Amino acid sequence: MPGSEFNIIQRFFTEPARLLSDRQGHSDIVLGIGDDCAIISPPVIGPPVAPPDNQQLVVSIDTLISGVHFPEQTSPQAIAHKALAVNLSDLAAMGAEPCWFTLALTLPEADESWLASFSSALFKLAEEYNIALIGGDTTRGKLAITIQVAGYVPQGKALLRSGAQVGDIIAVSGELGAASIGLDIVLEKNQKTYHCLSEKQQQAALFALNYPSPKIKEGLLLRNYAHAALDLSDGLLSDLGHILKASAVGADVFLEQLPLAESLQCLAPEQAWERALSGGDDYQLCFTLDSDKWQQLKNIEPHFTAIGVITDTHKLRLLNRSGELFLPRNGGYNHFE
Ligand SMILES: [Mg+2]
Known part of the structure; x- marks a missing residue:
């Protein structure tokens, strides 16, 4: 997307790799912008x-x-x-x-x-x-x-976006979509997205928006399991896209497997998927790993959820249970659009 925040940093503020490595005393930079x-x-x-x-x-x-x-x-x-x-x-x-x-x-x-x-x-x-x-x-x-x-x-143990491998399971650390409902509540817009929620459930959506809990413990654990990881700030679609681009791979995401937050219950399934895919501010981790490792990991962390697989297609496909393609209306939050 031209003009996106990501591209501005990439285009104008990424020093050419040659400059970084040639400059005296900067062999200390292992990974720069991106x-x-x-x-x-x-x-x-x-x-x-x-x-x-x-x-x-x-x-x-x-x-x-x-x-x-x-x-x-x-x-x-x-x-x-x-x-x-x-x-x-x-x-x-x-x-x-x-x-x-x-x-x-x-x-x-x-x-x-x-x-x-x-x-x-x-x-x-x-x-x-x-x-x-x-x-x-x-x-x-x-x-x-x-x-x-x-x-x-x-040294060498950091989880990068660039490590995803074809055949990897794609998983997330917890529920998706609650923060976007919290934002509707704060802004008093799209009332149909939260009209059916109890007062307590509305408070939970607001809490998800205002008090995200960083997944430090989960990230430390994933060092020994994941090939690639990032945190979900702008929405699953746009953030998973960064892993796919950095790793030069594609993905199939299975919609019925998305861990939908309780806050999405007023929405029809397709609208709930849209929120889980495109709503920002979830701050869960999204990661990819070998399927054997996944079997071990899900016994340790039962709230982790597999949502798809890495493919060699260079495309991100969203599939329902019948294998039909789903096309969401918007990609993800973008500060400069
Ligand atoms: Mg991030």
Whole structure:
């Protein structure tokens, strides 16, 4: 898609590989722009051969802007949680263990009670995931939060988007679609998507939108199982597309196998599939693995769900139980469309 966020970074901000490798002292960059995180291998001081379990640093950055990534009326607690959680989710997608983060905060005014609520929610999540805030900056302007995270992964063990192999099972770490219903509720639009939900179920959809839980534990486990992985931020279709492109493969996704969130129950099956495929903000992991490994893994993590297989077709096909092709109306969330 021309003009998409992904292409802007690729086109204008990816240093040619030649430059990166030629530049003095930058053999430390193992993986640059294009995955959930970059991978850096800090120079080893001492013996010339690094120990086999030498750690690599993975780094990612994400900005959330009021009115774009969260509705303007969102609470400071939810904003803080989400800003850190979406970054932790990128570490999870690499199979990394969180270590530290930095924060750049743009605020329309220095509102003490807003800041107190924001910082306490931020530190609550940081403590839960054992990640330390080591620096920050504030400026005045429209509310925006940028967080950069770093994590560690044993050398060569990071989960990349480029490792999917023909015949792999495609799986996801949990339910899909709830956050998109939460967004309908906040914006009071598409009431037919949530009119049948109880108050408690509506709260659950809102919680899924505002308080995503990063799958760090799952990412660490997947290091020993998955060939490729990423986190679902923009919707399964568009995000799985990144794995297919990076790995130069295709996929068949079986619609009846999609783990639909309870929040989708007001929708007819085809509309529910649309939401599970194209709704953003789920922050589950999507990964591919050998079918033998899948048999082992699903005994350990029963909430993981197989949704399809990697093919050599270079196409993403959505199939119903009768093997008929399903064409969704939209591909996925895109910030610049
Ligand atoms: Mg990501």
